[in-house]
Amino acid sequence: MSEAVVETNGPALALRGVRRAFQQAGAPDLSVLDGADLTIDAGEIVALVGPSGSGKSTLLQIAGLLERPDDGEVVLAGQAASGLGDGGRTRMRRRYLGFVYQYHHLLPEFSAEENVIVPQMVAGVGRKAARERARALLDRMGLATRGHHRPGQLSGGEQQRVAIARALANAPRVLLADEPTGNLDPNTADAVFNEFLRLVREEGLAALIATHNPELAARMDRVVTLREGKVVRA
Numbered sequence: 001m002s003e004a005v006v007e008t009n010g011p012a013l014a015l016r017g018v019r020r021a022f023q024q025a026g027a028p029d030l031s032v033l034d035g036a037d038l039t040i041d042a043g044e045i046v047a048l049v050g051p052s053g054s055g056k057s058t059l060l061q062i063a064g065l066l067e068r069p070d071d072g073e074v075v076l077a078g079q080a081a082s083g084l085g086d087g088g089r090t091r092m093r094r095r096y097l098g099f100v101y102q103y104h105h106l107l108p109e110f111s112a113e114e115n116v117i118v119p120q121m122v123a124g125v126g127r128k129a130a131r132e133r134a135r136a137l138l139d140r141m142g143l144a145t146r147g148h149h150r151p152g153q154l155s156g157g158e159q160q161r162v163a164i165a166r167a168l169a170n171a172p173r174v175l176l177a178d179e180p181t182g183n184l185d186p187n188t189a190d191a192v193f194n195e196f197l198r199l200v201r202e203e204g205l206a207a208l209i210a211t212h213n214p215e216l217a218a219r220m221d222r223v224v225t226l227r228e229g230k231v232v233r234a
């Protein structure tokens with residue numbers, strides 16, 4: 001099968017019959033995802049909830065093409081990922097996906113602005129255009145004056161704002177986030193989450209956001225729950 005990335009209409013992200021089990025020493029395999037189905041339309045923001053250990057991170061890893069399911073299909077921007085090799089999956093990930101994690105994972109030796117520039121240059125964007133996009137995103141996250149600071153010189157909330165700007169740098173089609181404000185105090189989390197949602201809506205992205213916080217989940221377009229390995233309505 002060709003590894004060329006093709007664009008088609010349809011849902012931004014679809015998971016179909018996704019299964020994933022982990023081996024456990026001396027015990028039967030642990031089935032985490034057992035036929036999970038989920039479709040997210042372009043521009044739709046979906047909260048993913050479920051108890052600790054229900055498989056939210058596993059589902060995000062599979063949706064993000066970072067892990068392969070044992071069975072089932074991931075379709076991103078109309079293209080099924082299962083037929084692709086590692087190179088094709090990496091290209092799809094770079095072209096279509098942005099990630100935000102609980103911990104920011106910024107490069108500590110680089111400034112905030114450079115942290116948003118680097119992934120664009122990896123994707124082939126010229127330095128000048130990448131800098132302009134980085135400045136615009138940081139500005140929209142309320143960090144216009146902090147672009148030259150390194151992560152260690154920023155507060156936790158500011159670091160996470162930079163991580164959000166970085167995730168949006170290459171204008172992904174789908175944003176995947178795992179407890180994006182879970183590391184912040186409640187007030188900061190609230191403010192950062194509002195800005196995050198505003199930016200995702202302004203950019204017209206589809207998003208799947210795992211959270212333990214029901215108040216944050218309620219601000220999204222739709223809430224789905226992982227229960228016994230399946231995606232069900234909340």
Ligand SMILES: Nc1ncnc2c1ncn2[C@@H]1O[C@H](COP(=O)(O)OP(=O)(O)OP(=O)(O)O)[C@@H](O)[C@H]1O
Binds near residue numbers: 032051
């Ligand atoms: N690589 C792995 N090897 C073995 N077991 C794993 C692996 N990754 C996840 N698991 C197990 O799969 C289950 C689901 O884990 P996962 O991290 O996806 O849950 P979660 O819903 O994101 O949990 P939390 O809300 O606590 O972050 C857990 O029981 C976990 O221990």
